[in-house]
Each structure stands twice: as C-alpha cells, then as structure tokens.
Amino acid sequence: MLETPLTAQARLALNRYSSDNPIRTLLPLWRQFEDFLQSHSRMPASILEIPEDTLRAYASYLDYRDCHVDDALVALSAVLLVCLNAGYSGKVLRTIVIPRIRRPVENRQWDAFRLRTYQPLESSQLARSRRRRAKREVCAQDAARPDNAPM
Structure with missing residues (x-):
C-alpha cells in the first residue's frame, strides 16, 4: 500500500521515539485523520500546512461521531502529537479541544486531575442512582426502628 506524503511525514515525526510502538499505535489514528481530510477538504502538502480550523473541525467531528469520549x-491526542512532533506550534495545538469536554478539574480527594464532561457517562449515572437508592433505604430503615423514636 502506498503511503501518502502526510503519512510519510508523520512516520518521520514519530521516528524520534526509540521504539516502533508509537508508530504502530499512532499511525492508524493518523490515517483516520487523513480520511477525514480527504472527505472534508483538500489535502495539504505538509503537516505544517494543515489549517488550525481543520484541526478544530476534526475535534468537533470526533465529538459528534458515535464513539466513547475516551x-x-x-484519536485527537494522536493527531496533535504527530503535529507537535512535526513542528506545529504547541501554542496553537493547546487550544484545540473536543467541545464536549471541559478543562481538567482538580479532584479534591487526590492530588490529581480528572476530565469533566458535559454528558456524564452512563456507568457513572447508574452507580450514582444505586448509591442514592441505598442511602434512601438505609434512612427509611433507621426511621422505622422503634429505638430511634424521639423521647
């Protein structure tokens, strides 16, 4: 299979890593981005000629595609990493985010950051409703006990 000039540039940009794992992991995601470029705009001659608006459009495309937020x-991180290694401005790349995802929020329980999404994941909603239901049942059982009656 023939490589496009952009894929060849991406491979060169990823050759800076000492192993082949980044190339095997990131190039398929880069090819998905190239498919997006071919279907939505003209192909730029090099990675540095990819317009910032096209990267933002790809982030929005990923947001509305039927896939998990992670x-x-x-996918977006792989494309941005290839662009960064190719010499794209880091200042520009930092501003490109998936619209549904907010900025990292500090988790007060740990010294770590977590991503907060506009739409909570279904699993977290189910867990939250189970916890609420369990709390209500415990409160109802406590209220029904005769030893808890006011004196």
Missing part, C-alpha cells in the same frame, strides 16, 4: 480523546 476514544475521541485518544
């Missing part, structure tokens, strides 16, 4: 983050 998968969209990985």
Whole structure:
C-alpha cells in the first residue's frame, strides 16, 4: 500500500521515539485523520500546512461521531502529537479541544486531575442512582426502628 506524503511525514515525526510502538499505535489514528481530510477538504502538502480550523473541525467531528469520549480523546491526542512532533506550534495545538469536554478539574480527594464532561457517562449515572437508592433505604430503615423514636 502506498503511503501518502502526510503519512510519510508523520512516520518521520514519530521516528524520534526509540521504539516502533508509537508508530504502530499512532499511525492508524493518523490515517483516520487523513480520511477525514480527504472527505472534508483538500489535502495539504505538509503537516505544517494543515489549517488550525481543520484541526478544530476534526475535534468537533470526533465529538459528534458515535464513539466513547475516551476514544475521541485518544484519536485527537494522536493527531496533535504527530503535529507537535512535526513542528506545529504547541501554542496553537493547546487550544484545540473536543467541545464536549471541559478543562481538567482538580479532584479534591487526590492530588490529581480528572476530565469533566458535559454528558456524564452512563456507568457513572447508574452507580450514582444505586448509591442514592441505598442511602434512601438505609434512612427509611433507621426511621422505622422503634429505638430511634424521639423521647
């Protein structure tokens, strides 16, 4: 299979790493981005000629595609990493985010950051409703006990 000039540039940009793992991991995600470029705009001659608006459009495309938020983050991060290694401005790349995802929020329980999304994941909603239901049941059982009656 023939490589496009952009894929060849991406491979060169990723050759700076000492192993082949980044190339095997990131190039398929880069090819998905190239498919997006071919279907939505003309192909630029080099990675540095990719317009900032096209990268933003790709982030929005990933947001509205039917995939998990984490998968969209990985795909966008792979494209941005290739662009950064190719010499694209880091200042510009920092401003490109998936619209559904907010900035990192400090988690007060740990010294770590977590991503807060506009739409909570279904699993977290189910866990939250189970915890609420369990709390209500415990409160109802406590209120029904005769030893808790006011004196």
